[in-house]
Amino acid sequence: MQQEKQLTNKKRKWELPHTYALLSFMIVLAALSTYFLTAGSFDRVEKNGRTILVEGSYQAVESSPITPFEILQAIPLGMEDSAQIIFYIFLIGGTFGVITKTGAIDAAVYALVNRLKNNGVLLIPIIMIAFSIPGATIGLSEEVIIFVPIGIAVAKALGYDSITGMSMLNLGAVCGFVGGMLNPFTVGVAQSIAEVPLFSGISFRLIIYVIFLITAIALVMSYAIKVKKDPSYSYLADLPKQDSIASSNTEQIVFTRKHAFVLLTVVAGFTLNVVGIFQWGWYLTEMTGTFLAIGLVAGIIGGLRINGTFDAFTNGMKDVVYGALIVGFARAILVVMEQGQVLDTIVYQLSEMISKIPGTFAVVGMFFVQLFINFFIPSGSGQAATTMPIMTPLSDLLDIQRQVAVLAFQYGDGVMSTINPTNGVLMACLALAGIPYTRWIKYIWKLVVLWIIIAIVGLLAAVWFGIS
Incomplete structure (x- = not known):
């Protein structure tokens, strides 16, 4: 009997809900809010090609609660809108x-490895920069997974560990995502919703991207050097060796x-x-x-x-089906709030709350909201589609540049992706590398704290310098 109970408890072990389940729950929650929140609206005007809210024009309107059938209709309507x-x-x-x-990408990576493997420590910044560039331009994310065995094989051949191998690839791509100068999935989506010129503010993003990248490279190189000098320093030192992953032959593919x-x-x-x-x-x-x-x-x-x-x-x-359709589901949340006329009420309440933060520091509140939301919506494009319709008018009301609102989303999404357990790419990389999530947190937390500080300073600088 005791064994049966133990088996039952194992079967009932709590699991993180599917991202689509979380979004569906948020759609239902948005619909329920139309029964409890006061319906309201702002006046809107067109100015310089943008639709903006008129400050001080918020007023209550007649309630329009959403029915269960309208909840179902919101999803296809969200797909249409996006x-x-x-x-x-x-x-x-x-x-x-x-x-x-x-095979061009595989061959290029192998060629780089074989050319520089005698100068192992130099491979770390080279590979991280190489993976950060497509992260910043085409939104390289899921594709990193296929390179994890290669990265780990190279790292182990050079006397490092699996964490070093994964970090070179994953953190490199994340730095690109955080910088996102030409990332169509994050910056492109967010800027299109915020109605700012596509990929504008590229110079400022480039500066912050370089800072994020330098700090990440410094962490990985410092850790790798210590592991090579003393293997017991590795956070994986007490775990069984994973020779099967390290057995990849980096001379198999010819460029x-x-x-x-x-x-x-x-x-x-x-x-x-x-x-x-x-x-x-x-x-x-x-x-x-x-x-x-x-x-x-x-x-x-x-x-x-x-x-x-x-x-x-x-x-x-x-x-990319998983990530693409998330945009439509996320848009359905907005559809429900718009039909129920509570979106402006939420914007108004958020503006009242964040406006209590002194002056330009209000943007810091927007950043931490994005950090929190990323746990529930780990997709960059999905998070942009969900939050920017709210953050855009909110930034107008708080007299914060829309470009800065995009930056707050971008940095919140990028920083959180390094530790977010609902991030499928991160968890897939850790699983493939054989790195327990708790060990990864122990390794990465200092960098995350540093990145949060850099993001906050960057956002405040963007406000002060009037980045637009």
Whole structure:
């Protein structure tokens, strides 16, 4: 009997709810709020191409509670409202699937490792910078998972441990996400909702990105050097060795001329997008068209032929289904609050609460709100779609630049992703590397605290210097 109870308790072990379940719960919660919150609205005006709230115009209106059937309808309506962003994510995912299938990325990584493995410590900043760049430009995230065994194999071959190997890849990409100069999934989505020029404020983001990257590199290099000098320093020293992960042969893949042409195609495509954005006023549609061209040309050059290219393209889209549709579910929360006329009430109450924080420090409150929300919505694009419709008018009411509201989201999302247990990418990397979550926290917490301080200082500087 005792054994049966123990088995039952194991079966009933609490698990974190699925992200879609959390979003669905938030949709229901938003609907219930229409029964308890006072319905209200602000007057809105068009100014310089932006829709802004008129300060002091909030007033109560007739209540419009949401019915159960309207809750169900909110999800497809959310999908419709965010269709452009959803398909943008799908098509970029397809393009990346083609590029990955050509083997160009794998070959480039192997070539770099084999060229520099005799100067092991130099590989840490090189690899972290290399992974941070696509993190800052194309939102490299889930794709990091496939490189974890390579990173760990390299780290162990150089006398380091699995934490070092994973950190080189994961933290490098996260630094890019935090910087996010051209990240379409975070900055692109957030800025489009906030109605600020796409990828504006790039110079300020670049400065903060470099600071985040330098601190991360310093942590990983310091830790790696100590582990190599004394293996007992490793946070994994008392765990069983994982030789199976370290057995990857970094000389298996040869970087060929075909791979070089694929990567040149990618670079040329990204360059065209950057020029298009800043010189010709391109937006999501034009950028998506360029990504499609990159995928088609890369597939043909990479030897996938027509059928193989589109097979890889559809597989790439499958890989981003989880993150793409989150945007629609998140938008459904906004649909419910708008139909129930409580969105403006929430904005008003938040503005009243945050406005009590002295002066420009109100942006710090916005940052910590984003940190908290990331636990429930670990998807960067999903968090942007959920929070920016609220934070945008809130920033107007608090006389904070909308660009700074985007930065508060961006830094909250990026910093939290390093420790968030609901972040699927982080947990997948830890599982593949054999690193217990508690050991990772023990290793990373100091960097997280430092990054929070850097983010706060950066946000205050953005307010003081009027970044827009």
